[in-house]
Amino acid sequence: MKRILLINPWIEDVSAYDYWLKPLGLLYISSALKTLGVEPVLVDCLDRYDSDLLSYSSGSGEKYFGTGKFVETVVPKPDCIASIPRRFKRFGFPEEVFRSKLQQLDHVDGVFVTSMMTYWHYGVSDTIRVVRQELPSIPIVLGGVYATLLPEHAKRNAGADLVCPGTGMKPIEKALLFLGINKSVQPDWFDELSPDYSAYESPHYAVVITSLGCPFRCVYCASSYLWRHFLRRDPTKTAEHIEYLVKSSNLSDIVFFDDAILVGGGFKTLMKEIEHRSIRTRFHLPNGVHARFVDRETADLMYANNFKTIKIGLETSDRALQTSTGGKVFLNDIYRAVDNLSKAGFTYKEISAYIMLNLPGQSEEDVLDSLRICEELGLSPTLNEFTPIPGTLQWKELIERGSFAEDIDPLLLDNSIIPHWWKQGFSLDTVQRLKEAAWSLRRKLSGE
Ligand code: SF4
Structure with a gap:
């Protein structure tokens, strides 16, 4: 049976909080893969209740109703914000925990990495950098919101072998084909599938x-x-x-x-x-x-x-x-x-x-x-x-008005910075x- 590693990447920003952040698209992909006879393996770098993380850190950071603080690590600032007096942080698993999870994996045939906010793209490329080092010969595909809103930026910067923009199951079929798996997800997937939480020990x-x-x-x-x-x-x-x-x-x-x-x-x-x-x-x-x-x-x-x-x-x-x-x-x-x-x-x-x-x-x-x-x-x-979101009417209008260049580093649009x-x-x-x-x-x- 083919196995695919599904990764929810780190967030890198000046601040972040787990306000019920779950990689919903990845969890739907997990369900879809099971129906196709492909085994999904989930690594969610933002899972605050992961047992490896809990044995490493001092607690889950829980605040209320399951929300809470991520473990954070200060990382070097990207050049575009070098002069801004804020610390840049990585949120989620410490790098040792993430690497150890990748090292303990049995063979996988491919890696699907998801993405959320466009201004979190440094977390995506950093995650892919580590996956590349730990699993050097395994193809990496990037999908999700950032890959869909800024596919050209993602192709230039993320370090994936394939960027798969789009929503729904068509991008998954394309990604599977890239790995040599020619399968189609049922067209009524949204009615028939539910997000797969089975990989979480304690959601x-x-x-x-x-x-x-x-x-x-x-x-x-x-x-x-x-x-x-x-x-x-x-x-x-x-x-x-x-x-x-x-x-x-x-x-x-x-x-x-x-x-x-x-x-x-x-x-x-x-x-x-x-x-x-x-x-x-x-x-x-x-x-x-x-x-x-x-x-x-x-x-x-x-x-x-x-x-x-x-x-x-x-x-x-x-x-x-x-x-x-x-x-x-x-x-x-x-x-x-x-x-x-x-x-x-x-x-x-x-x-x-x-x-x-x-x-x-x-x-x-x-x-x-x-x-x-x-x-x-x-x-x-x-x-x-x-925050102007790429692709929206407001984004286009601000570019036409000269408020910023179309190729601006998305991090500079992050209102926390x-x-x-x-x-x-x-x-x-x-x-x-x-x-x-x-x-x-x-x-x-x-x-x-
Ligand atoms: S289009 Fe408007 S109403 Fe619909 S989700 Fe976006 S902000 Fe809300």
Whole structure:
């Protein structure tokens, strides 16, 4: 039987936190390979509960609901940020742990490495460098979000033998063919397959999705670029999978990472299935739900099923900016959604709102208005600093405007490193002031 090593690479950045980061695409590939008679072997460099890591470090870094701090190692800064006074770190397995795992492997026929944020590409190339040293004759294929959004950059910099851009199962078939395995994944894979958590000794939490993509087209978001069509999974199959995960792995938290979980029906059916099966665990919606779809029945079902995190996408309170960025939310949607959630029994402890910061064309007053709305509604605010994502309309517009060059090192767009990099952006003082206003509102809501 052929064996393929699946690797979730290191993150390299100035900061990172395990806010329920699981390599969902890789876990779907693992399931797909099993159906094709290929054995997957997973090494997740970001698994905080890995037993080799735990025997090496002082603990899992757990903070709340399964989230937590990664083990971090300071590494040399890339040249493009040499003058910035921040330490550059690698998050995940220490190099010795990673190398030892690779050294202990039985033969594999190929390595599939995934990737997430484009500005984490140094972590990807470093991971591939180590794999190349430890498994010198084994072909390495790179896929995932970075490989899809910036394939040419990845070909030049990542060090893989093949870069396989794209989503769904077609890139996997291409990657398998590259390894001499000519097989096709079933076309209805999204309904039939579930992410494969079996390789985790102790997952603690699991990330699942009930849909692919999003029917909206917000100018700053890559969802519709990554997934051309919006697709929902049969809710009964999702409920079955969640029931299996909770019972077999004794999970305490299930996290939905859909881009548009409430869009197009299906969520209420899933909630009723979960209630009917008496699945008792904590549920989380960290990805910013669409306020306009939070009706009273949805809110009641979420309350009955023990949701602990509900992030609502507020983004901006400026009507013109709401419209020009995609029209996904207007203020009356927010008021109605919060009213429904409050009547269901939720408070600021569970509900919070994402507010964009530094969106092109945004004013400081707009952010302050959004904070005022949060205060009025008792919503805990989370400020999200805008990062231009390659391939999005906003990215193209900023390049046309001359804000940065198309071939910029993606690391320089990481808002944790340079939060005010484009000419019309907020000053560092403004960003700091707004962040402090959000912190102070969160403290006030929690009665501190
Ligand atoms: S609604 Fe959300 S997921 Fe959909 S395009 Fe807009 S930002 Fe992206």
